[in-house]
Structure formats: C-alpha cells, structure tokens
Amino acid sequence: MEAVYExxxxxxxxxxxxxxxxxxxxxxxxxxxxxxxxxxxxxxLILWKPMFALLIFPGLLTLMTVLLFIIxxxxxxxxxxxxxxxxxxxxRWAGGIIQALADGLRxxxxxxxxxxxxxxxxxxxxxxxxxxxxxLPLLFIPAGSIVGIKTPYALPVVVxxxxxxxxxxxxxxxxxxxxxxxxxxxxxxxxxFAYEIPFILSVVAMILVYGTADxxxxxxxxxxxxxxLNPVAALVFFISTIMATSRLPFEIPEADQEIAFxxxxxxxxxxxxxxxxxxxxKMYILALLMSVLFLGGGNGFPIPLLGDLAPVIxxxxxxxxxxxxxxxxxxxxxxxxxxxxxxxxWTTMLKISAVAVLIGAALNIAQVA
Amino acid sequence: MSDNIEFLNSGPLAPFKKWGTKxxxxxxxxxxxxxxxxxxxxxASGYDGERLGSLNYGISRQTNLIIVxxxxxxxxxxxxxxxxxxxxxxxxxxVMGACGLKGGIFWNGYHMVRPSDVVPVDLFIPGCxxxxxxxxRAIRSLQEKIMSGExxxxxxxxEFDLSSVEGRSCPALPPTTPKVIAPTPAIKVDVEREVEWSxxxxxxxxxxxxxxxxxxxxxxxxxxxxxxxxxxxxxxxIAQILSAEFDxxxxxxxxxxxxxxxxxxxxxxxxxxxxxLMPVVVNIFAKIPxxxxxxxxxxxxxxxxxxxxxEMYDFFGVVFEGNPAMGEKFLLAPDTPDFPLRxxxxxxxxxxxxxxxx
Ligand code: SF4
Numbered sequence: 001m002e003a004v005y006e007x008x009x010x011x012x013x014x015x016x017x018x019x020x021x022x023x024x025x026x027x028x029x030x031x032x033x034x035x036x037x038x039x040x041x042x043x044x045l046i047l048w049k050p051m052f053a054l055l056i057f058p059g060l061l062t063l064m065t066v067l068l069f070i071i072x073x074x075x076x077x078x079x080x081x082x083x084x085x086x087x088x089x090x091x092r093w094a095g096g097i098i099q100a101l102a103d104g105l106r107x108x109x110x111x112x113x114x115x116x117x118x119x120x121x122x123x124x125x126x127x128x129x130x131x132x133x134x135x136l137p138l139l140f141i142p143a144g145s146i147v148g149i150k151t152p153y154a155l156p157v158v159v160x161x162x163x164x165x166x167x168x169x170x171x172x173x174x175x176x177x178x179x180x181x182x183x184x185x186x187x188x189x190x191x192x193f194a195y196e197i198p199f200i201l202s203v204v205a206m207i208l209v210y211g212t213a214d215x216x217x218x219x220x221x222x223x224x225x226x227x228x229l230n231p232v233a234a235l236v237f238f239i240s241t242i243m244a245t246s247r248l249p250f251e252i253p254e255a256d257q258e259i260a261f262x263x264x265x266x267x268x269x270x271x272x273x274x275x276x277x278x279x280x281x282k283m284y285i286l287a288l289l290m291s292v293l294f295l296g297g298g299n300g301f302p303i304p305l306l307g308d309l310a311p312v313i314x315x316x317x318x319x320x321x322x323x324x325x326x327x328x329x330x331x332x333x334x335x336x337x338x339x340x341x342x343x344x345x346w347t348t349m350l351k352i353s354a355v356a357v358l359i360g361a362a363l364n365i366a367q368v369a
Numbered sequence: 370m371s372d373n374i375e376f377l378n379s380g381p382l383a384p385f386k387k388w389g390t391k392x393x394x395x396x397x398x399x400x401x402x403x404x405x406x407x408x409x410x411x412x413a414s415g416y417d418g419e420r421l422g423s424l425n426y427g428i429s430r431q432t433n434l435i436i437v438x439x440x441x442x443x444x445x446x447x448x449x450x451x452x453x454x455x456x457x458x459x460x461x462x463x464v465m466g467a468c469g470l471k472g473g474i475f476w477n478g479y480h481m482v483r484p485s486d487v488v489p490v491d492l493f494i495p496g497c498x499x500x501x502x503x504x505x506r507a508i509r510s511l512q513e514k515i516m517s518g519e520x521x522x523x524x525x526x527x528e529f530d531l532s533s534v535e536g537r538s539c540p541a542l543p544p545t546t547p548k549v550i551a552p553t554p555a556i557k558v559d560v561e562r563e564v565e566w567s568x569x570x571x572x573x574x575x576x577x578x579x580x581x582x583x584x585x586x587x588x589x590x591x592x593x594x595x596x597x598x599x600x601x602x603x604x605x606x607i608a609q610i611l612s613a614e615f616d617x618x619x620x621x622x623x624x625x626x627x628x629x630x631x632x633x634x635x636x637x638x639x640x641x642x643x644x645x646l647m648p649v650v651v652n653i654f655a656k657i658p659x660x661x662x663x664x665x666x667x668x669x670x671x672x673x674x675x676x677x678x679x680e681m682y683d684f685f686g687v688v689f690e691g692n693p694a695m696g697e698k699f700l701l702a703p704d705t706p707d708f709p710l711r712x713x714x715x716x717x718x719x720x721x722x723x724x725x726x727x
Contacts, residue, residue, distance in 0.1 A: 075419065083414040090392045090422050099422055105389025109377060110433065111457035260428045268430040268457040 013041050016048035021146060022307045049308075050139075053148040057312045058138050058288055058319075066284050067277055070323055071100040078331035107273035115178075115266055122175035126168060127267070127274040133164040134281045141288050142216045144298040144311025155213040158289060159203055162244075165282055166192040169253070172275065173263030184262015187338055188246075188253035194345035195243035201353035202236040206293045208360035209233075211367060219297035226294040229363060233356035234294045236349060241290065243345065245283040247326055249333035250341055254279075283326055284319070291318035390459060391512045392422035395432040399452055402439030404466040404498045411501035418501075421508055429455040434511075437484045439498070440468035440475055443702035446482045453488045461515075462490045463507050467497040479709030480702070556626050558633055558654050559596035561588045568645065569595065583607050596652040601634075604655055605665050608636075612670040615640045615651060621677035623685045625712045630659045632687055636667060636674065657687070666691035684710040 009015055013034075023030070030047070034040040045051055053059055072087065076095065079086030087099035114120055137158040139148030151157065166188055173185025209230055210218045227234040243250045253262045264275045291297055295318045298311025306313065336344070377386055400408070412418040412425055426432050429452045441449055453460065464484045467473030470493055475481045484490060491514065492507045569589050576587050576597070583606050585598040599607055615638040622635040635654040640646035657664055666689035668675050678689040679699040686708035688695050698705070706714065 075424070079417070079419060084417040085420050086417075087422050088420040096420075096422070099392070102389050102392035102422060105385055106393035106433065107389075109382075109386040109389060110459070113430065113455075113457050256427045261431070265428065266430060272431050 013044045016044040016051075019049050020044065020047045021049055021052050021309070023309050024307045025305045049146050050148045053141075053143070053146050054139060057143055057146065057316065058141050059135075059148075062316065063135075063138070063281065063284060066320070066323070067280055068098070068100040068104075070280055070283075070327060071103070072097055073324065074327040074330060075099065077327055081331045104273055108270045110269035112269040112271050113266075117177045118266060119175040119177060122171065123266075124271070126172045126175055127271050130165065130168040130172075130275075130278055133161050133168065134278060134285070137161050137285050138288075140215065141285075141292060142219060142297065143315045144308055145216075146308060146312065147216060150214075150216065152212070152214040152217075154215040155203065155207060155218070158215075158285075159200060162282065162285060162289075163196060165278065169263050169278070176263065176266040178266050180259045180261075180265040181263050183259050184253045184255070184265070187255075187259075188263060190338060190342060191243055191246070191250070191252055194342050195240040195349075198236050198345060198349040198353040199240035199244065201350075202233040202240065202356050203293070205230055205233040205353070205356040205360035206237075208357065208364045211364060215292050215297070219292060219299060222296040222299060225296045225299075230356060230359050232352055232359055234290075236353045236356055237290060237294065239349060240345075241283070241286040242326065242329060243341070244286060245279045245326070247279075247283070248330045249336050251330075251335055252338050252341055255335065283323060287319045287322040287326070288315070290322050291315055295322075387516055390433065391515045394421070394423045394434045394461065394508060394511060395426045396423065396434045396436045396463075397429045397432040397452060397456070398425060398427070399435060399449070400438050401441055401445050401449070402466070402468060404439035404468070407498045407501055407504060408436060408438055408465070411504045416501040416505060418505055418508065421505065421512070423508055429453075430457065432456065433460050435460070435462045435488070436504070437462065437464045437469050437488075437490075439466040440473065441482055441484050441487065442480045443482055443705055446484075446487045447702075449484065449487050461511055462488050463492045463494065463504075463511065464490050465494045465496075465499055465504065465507075467495060469493065470495060473497055479706055479714070556624060556629075556633070558624070558635065558652070559586070559588045559590055559598060562591050564589060564592045566592050569593070569649075572649070579610055580607055583610075590652070593648045594650055594652070596654065598654060600655045601657055601664050604636075604653060605667070607653055608667045608670045611638065611651070611653075614643050614646060616642050616671075618667070618671040618674040618677065619650060621674055621681055623681045623687050625659075625685060625710070627659065627712050629656075631656045632659060632662055632685065633657075634664050634681075634687060636671075638671065662687045664689050668692055684708065686711065 017034070030043065033043045046055060055061060076086040087096035090096045090102055091098050114123060140151070140154040140158050141147070142150070142154075169188050170185050170192075173181040173188065206218075206226055207213050209226065210221050212218060212221070246253050254264070255262060259265070264272060267275050292315075297318075298315045300310065300314030303310040303313075377383065396408075410416065412423075423434070429435075433456065435449070435453060435456070437449065453462070462484070464470065468475055468481070469484050471483070472478060472481045474497070492511055494503050494507045496503060566589065569592075573587050573589060573595065576584075576595070580587075580597070583599060583603045585600070587595065587597050590596045597607065617639060618636055619639050620635075620637040622637070624633040624635070626633060633654055633656055635652055637650050637652050639650050655664070662685070664687055666674070666678055668678065668689075668691060675692065675694075676699075678692050679694050681687055682689065682692075682695055683699050683701050701709075708714070
C-alpha cells in the first residue's frame with residue numbers, strides 16, 4: 001500500500017511541479033497551460049527538469065537539430081573553402097539548410113539490403129542497440145540546474161559509457177562479414193586503444209584540478225575556465241575527440257577513398273543513415289563534455305527573463321563552437337596513415353597527457369594547501 | 370511485399386519519398402572513361418553540382434545514382450552491372466557521352482557494349498564530351514522525372530518551316546557518303562630509303578654475311594631502322610643468330626592482308642646490352658598464308674615475345690607454335706568475338722529503327 005502511494009506520488013503533477021524549469025518570460029502561458037487538465041500534466045512532465053534534460057536539452061530535440069545542422073554546415077563549410085556554394089537549391093533563401101533532412105528522408109525510404117554473408121540478427125540490431133551508449137551519457141550532463149541524473153560519479157560514468165561505442169562499431173564490422181569491414185574494424189580497434197588512454201588521462205587531470213567528478217560541481221567551480229587552468233589537458237582532450245569521432249585528419253577507420261567506410265560498408269538505406277550519424281552523435285557528446293570540463297558549461301551572464309533557460313543557451317553556444325571547430329578540420333586536413341596516427345598517440349600524446357596530469361596534481365595540491 | 374512498395378510509391382508518404390530522393394541524388398564513384406573529367410568539372414568550383422544536393426559519394430550501397438561516364442567496354446560492363454545490382458532501390462542511371470549512346474569514337478569496336486544493353490537507363494546526354502552544364506541539366510531533368518514520374522525531353526525545340534527560308538538556291542540534299550575504299554591497297558613493310566647512316570650500311574653488310582641464305586632481302590628503311598624479309602621456316606635460325614646481340618623483342622605485330630590471302634608477322638628487335646645497337650630497331654618479317662596461320666614462336670630466344678604473341682593470337686588467331694598459352698583468351702574479355710581484328714569480321718550493322726518486341 002505504502003509503495004503504491006509512493007509511486008503515485010512520484011508520477012503526480014505536483015511532484016513534477018516541485019522541480020520545474022522556470023522561464024519567467026513565458027511563465028504566464030505555462031501557468032495557464034498547467035491549469036488545463038490533461039495538457040497541464042503533459043506540460044508539467046516536459047518541464048520537469050530530468051524530463052527536460054532527456055527530451056529537450058541536451059537530449060533528443062537538441063541532438064536531432066544539431067545533427068541536421070552540423071551535417072549541412074560541414075558540407076557548406078567544405079564547399080566555401082573549395083570556392084563552391086554547397087547545398088543550395090533545396091531552400092534557396094536559407095542557403096539550403098534542410099539538405100540533411102532530404103538526405104535523411106532519402107535514406108529512410110531506400111531499400112535496406114541484408115547481404116547473404118552477414119550475421120543477420122546482429123547486422124540488423126546493432127545499429128539500433130548502439131543508441132544506448134550514445135544517448136545514455138546525455139542524462140548525466142548538466143546545463144545549469146537541469147540534469148537528468150545527478151550523481152557525484154557523473155564524469156566517470158559518461159567516460160565509461162562513451163568508451164563502449166567502439167565496441168559496438170567493432171561488433172558491427174564483425175556482423176558485416178566483408179573484407180572492407182574487416183580492415184575498418186581492425187583500424188577502429190587500433191585507434192580505440194590509441195586515443196582512449198590520453199583521453200582518460202586528460203579527464204583524470206581535470207578531475208584532479210577540480211577535486212570532484214560531479215559535473216554540476218565542476219561547472220560551479222569554474223570561475224576561471226578549465227582551458228586556462230590546464231590548457232595541456234584541453235589540447236589532449238581536443239585531439240582525442242578528433243580521433244574518437246574519426247574526423248579528418250584521423251578518419252582512419254572509415255576512410256571512404258580507400259576502404260569504403262570500413263565497418264559500415266555493407267549498410268544501405270536507413271541502416272546506413274543510423275550508423276553514419278554515430279560519429280556525429282559521439283562528437284556532440286564529447287563537445288558537451290568539453291564545454292563542461294574546459295569552457296565552464298552553462299556559466300555565462302545570467303539572463304533574468306530566461307531563467308533556467310539561460311545556462312542552456314550558453315552551453316549550447318559553447319558546444320556548437322567546439323563542434324564547428326571540429327567540422328572545420330575536415331576540409332583543411334589530409335588523412336594520416338594508421339601507423340602515423342598510432343605513433344602520434346602512443347608517444348607525443350601520451351607524454352603530453354602525462355604532463356597534463358602533473359599540472360592537474362600540482363593545482364590540486366595548491367588548492368588543498 | 371510489392372504492396373508495401375506500391376504504398377510507398379503512391380500512398381500518403383509518396384511526396385516525402387519523392388522529395389527526399391529528388392534532392393539527394395548521390396552518384397557513385399564509377400569513372401569508366403574520359404567523360405569522367407567533365408563530371409569532375411561539374412562538381413568542382415566552376416559549376417558546383419552540390420548546389421543541387423547531389424554529392425559524389427563512397428560506394429554503391431550508400432548511393433542511388435550511376436553516371437556512366439562514356440565508353441563501357443566488355444570488361445567494364447560486368448562492373449557496371451554489379452554496381453547497379455548492389456545499389457539499393459530506388460536507383461537511377463544517367464549515361465554520358467557519345468560513347469555511351471552508340472559507341473562514339475569507338476563505334477563498331479569489338480570491345481564496346483552499349484550501357485543501355487546492360488542496365489536500364491533514365492537519361493542520355495549526347496556530346497563528346499558533354500559539357501558540365503549538360504550534365505547538371507540532366508540531373509535537373511532527372512529530378513523533374515522523379516517528381517512527375519514520367520520522362521520528358523530536356524529541351525522543347527521550336528518547329529521551323531524550312532521552305533520559307535529565302536536565298537536557298539539549290540534543294541537540300543543529304544550528304545554523300547564519305548567512305549572511300551581502295552579495293553587492293555598495297556601493303557609494303559620494307560620501303561627502302563636513302564639515309565646518312567654509315568653504321569647502318571656496315572651493319573647490313575655484316576648481316577648479309579652472317580645470315581647467308583636465310584633472308585630474302587635486307588633493307589634500310591630509315592635512320593636506325595632495318596627490315597629483314599624472310600619466311601617462317603628460316604626465321605628461327607635468324608633469331609638464333611641475332612639473339613646473341615639483340616636481347617629483346619620490342620613489339621610483335623600482325624598485318625592482315627585479306628586480298629593477298631596472307632598475314633604479315635613482324636618482330637621488332639633491339640638491344641639493351643650493346644651500346645651502339647641500342648637505338649637500332651631491326652624488323653624481321655615473314656608472310657604466312659591466311660588459311661594456315663601458323664608461325665614458330667620466338668619465345669625461346671626472346672622471353673619478352675611471350676605476352677606479345679599471346680596478344681596477337683587474341684586479335685588475329687595466328688598460332689605461335691611453341692608458345693604454351695595458345696588457344697585461350699589472354700587480355701580480351703571472355704565474351705569478345707574470336708579474332709576481332711581480322712578484316713573479314715562481320716561488324717554490327719547500323720540500325721536506326723528497332724523493332725519493339727511485345
Ligand atoms: S564521349 Fe568522348 S569524352 Fe566521353 S568517353 Fe567517349 S570519347 Fe571520351
């Protein structure tokens with residue numbers, strides 16, 4: 001009886017309203033909506049902070065918008081660098097901004113081919129399963145007071161879940177059972193070990209700097225942004241982000257000119273649409289993480305009218321800045337060979353990340369003393 | 370299953386499907402001939418095909434458009450078909466260039482196929498090569514075709530009554546055929562020529578002594594060029610003697626002379642090891658009857674003759690006795706007609722109206 005009562009309380013409108021996103025600008029509208037019976041419940045649910053984090057920022061809605069934007073932006077930027085216009089005619093007055101939508105629709109309606117040699121169950125379910133490690137981290141990343149799950153171990157949890165993504169990619173390559181997929185998978189595995197250690201070390205350095213792994217606390221502590229406190233760690237984090245999302249110059253596992261998208265070579269239609277966006281989704285998560293760790297997350301001028309939405313906007317802008325920087329790399333760099341990339345990460349990057357940890361430890365001791 | 374596809378093509382979702390496909394025509398990288406240069410131009414900064422949402426991309430599994438860039442040879446036809454089969458539906462084919470239409474400059478070649486015999490074609494672009502503008506135009510009309518579901522001409526020409534044109538003094542006649550065929554052209558391999566080449570004259574003297582009784586004539590046909598005429602019985606002996614200094618065959622060549630019922634087989638030999646013989650090319654040639662096309666292989670003396678002899682067998686059916694690879698196709702695609710360069714091979718007739726089979 002007690003338990004049922006607790007449960008009912010947990011899903012009640014009042015419970016949601018205790019912890020709601022407050023936006024002074026449109027507060028009257030929200031108040032009115034809340035009074036309508038069913039609509040009120042839905043509005044309260046959406047504006048309930050954990051649900052807001054899941055559905056709107058940094059969750060699904062922003063993720064989709066960012067995906068559509070960044071793919072278009074990348075093509076447009078590459079085109080401008082090559083003295084072209086890029087996607088345009090589809091929506092002339094807006095510079096063809098819905099190009100990625102058309103591509104997505106086309107993929108959605110295209111035939112999905114499952115070839116004879118594929119391991120059919122895994123081949124089909126892995127691109128969908130991979131959304132678990134891609135979407136879960138979003139719950140732990142705070143924007144101001146809006147956060148899905150608040151825990152002191154948020155940072156290790158996010159890093160651990162993100163590290164799971166390559167395992168899925170390797171599994172995808174295995175299920176595809178084709179020689180290009182095989183080569184790409186091997187490359188992915190090599191790169192995985194190469195960037196993961198500097199990546200984790202740079203995160204450890206930042207944990208040392210702030211003395212905590214709770215992301216909300218980390219953001220609060222950043223009166224000076226982390227990129228100034230420990231620029232070395234920021235550099236290592238940035239480079240390993242490029243490697244982790246296989247962007248140029250480290251686009252080694254996919255390398256469409258030589259191994260035709262490596263692990264994803266056999267996917268067609270909407271399945272390819274799903275696996276192609278993995279790298280972009282990972283890029284989004286790591287950009288969020290970068291803005292939390294190094295750029296002060298939701299910190300910025302408070303905007304009274306927007307209330308809880310202000311940190312969301314600051315964080316969104318910082319994340320987009322990081323993503324745009326990442327997209328920029330694509331059009332100006334050539335690709336490293338696998339051995340060059342491995343040498344770089346196992347020697348130089350490892351050394352620099354060790355230095356970053358030392359700086360972090362020194363700052364930590366200075367704070368304690 | 371087909372019900373579902375029917376639903377996608379005409380149900381409430383059809384406009385989305387058409388719209389998405391229209392703005393996302395991604396050609397696969399399949400460069401088959403020189404028209405590919407124009408394709409590159411159409412997608413580079415000058416014309417920027419990406420404006421239309423079309424992007425050259427990866428491999429067939431992830432794309433939906435094949436632009437056949439000009440000539441398709443028999444070997445490439447297989448590749449084209451495989452690429453087409455790998456591509457997920459809906460898929461489209463644009464054929465560029467005169468070669469893709471009727472063969473272009475390779476018209477009547479034994480190695481050409483028409484892309485329309487291999488895959489269903491949506492649009493043809495004439496020209497050799499077509500301009501980038503016309504390629505973009507084709508992509509635009511493909512977009513229109515996708516939206517409306519029907520094929521239309523890209524350009525509507527205006528009707529024009531020629532009889533009203535003033536100043537025409539004579540009636541317009543179709544041009545006469547430009548083909549001129551000499552019935553029995555003389556084919557002479559060793560036309561003698563006077564040149565300042567004292568070393569050559571010395572060389573000819575030496576050959577005349579060394580090859581006593583093995584040749585019909587030895588002539589200087591130009592600076593650094595000597596032709597030795599012989600027949601197929603004695604040629605092995607000549608090869609044996611000359612291979613001491615001349616260490617490789619540059620070229621094996623067969624000339625078909627149908628009106629004399631014979632083939633002429635030529636071996637061009639030269640030297641890499643003797644300094645003063647390096648620029649010299651000696652042509653040993655012999656006539657063989659056309660109904661008994663056999664020639665001794667000179668592979669034992671010149672290893673480099675091996676592949677050249679096989680190639681000549683492919684083209685003319687001259688059997689080089691002693692070469693182990695006779696009787697099989699070497700470089701030609703398996704379905705090429707036998708001995709395609711023989712002059713009496715029947716070429717495919719020009720056909721302007723095709724019968725439509727019900
Ligand atoms: S049509 Fe002209 S340019 Fe095109 S492939 Fe043929 S020869 Fe080359």
